[in-house]
Amino acid sequence: MQKEKVEVLVEGGKATAAPPLGPALGPMGVNIGQVVSDINKKTSSFAGMQVPVKIFIDKETKQYEIFIGTPPASGLIKKEANLEKASGKAKHEMVADILIEQVIKIAKMKETATLGKSLKEKVKEVIGTCQSMGILVEGKPAKETMRDVEAGLFDEEIRLEKIELTAEELAKLEEEKIRLAEELAKRKAELEKIAKEIIAQMAGKPRGEIKAKLAAAGIPDDMIKELLPVEGAAAAGAAPSAGAASAKEAAPKREEKKEERKK
Numbered sequence: 001m002q003k004e005k006v007e008v009l010v011e012g013g014k015a016t017a018a019p020p021l022g023p024a025l026g027p028m029g030v031n032i033g034q035v036v037s038d039i040n041k042k043t044s045s046f047a048g049m050q051v052p053v054k055i056f057i058d059k060e061t062k063q064y065e066i067f068i069g070t071p072p073a074s075g076l077i078k079k080e081a082n083l084e085k086a087s088g089k090a091k092h093e094m095v096a097d098i099l100i101e102q103v104i105k106i107a108k109m110k111e112t113a114t115l116g117k118s119l120k121e122k123v124k125e126v127i128g129t130c131q132s133m134g135i136l137v138e139g140k141p142a143k144e145t146m147r148d149v150e151a152g153l154f155d156e157e158i159r160l161e162k163i164e165l166t167a168e169e170l171a172k173l174e175e176e177k178i179r180l181a182e183e184l185a186k187r188k189a190e191l192e193k194i195a196k197e198i199i200a201q202m203a204g205k206p207r208g209e210i211k212a213k214l215a216a217a218g219i220p221d222d223m224i225k226e227l228l229p230v231e232g233a234a235a236a237g238a239a240p241s242a243g244a245a246s247a248k249e250a251a252p253k254r255e256e257k258k259e260e261r262k263k
Helices: 021-028 032-046 073-081 100-109 119-133 142-150 155-160 167-201 207-216 221-227 242-262
Strands: 004-011 050-057 064-068 096-098 135-137
Touching (some): 004 021, 073 096, 073 119, 100 155, 119 155, 167 207, 167 221
Parallel strands (some): 096 135
């Protein structure tokens, strides 16, 4: 008999009998509590991430099999780096650093969902994802570490499938993440100061000219949009035009004439 299939996304280690899982399992006649418990055991290592789960059920025997997918590589990288979100400007702003052991761990977790045939090729795929997220690998931009991998600098770690880090290594990575965050904040403050000085110096000049000057000074687009008013925006709150002013002055006079006619 063909088995029924249920596919859901659950938070690692926190599946419940609530929708969507419970209602999907209800008609199958299985022990929902037991299925939920089994799913949580299998997904506990993915805490905080959405995990794809497939459950194949024989409705006659009530036997079931659970297959756990893996979150996207980006989600696994953020977990390893202890990050909530990646860099919004990956080319210029680095937000964390991870080691080759962590890259190997992610590559192994994604081994059935990557294109690379060898573990080394899968490692390179993960490093490529780090590059798009603004995450350093072994203290270097991902492109540089990719060249190191290609040159064989990490062949031994990959051969041994080394994935464990010491508490000291983890602590250093956390310190590096804090340092990177402080550098970003400092750089942003410096750029904001420069931008405000340029805007003040060019007061009264066309917005396009000021914007070009800001861009030439290396001010990011989002900061320019935040600090440089759009032309005409200020005018919306400016003093009323002469025509509008005269119309306001004329209104009381019309009211006076109406009162005189009534008398």
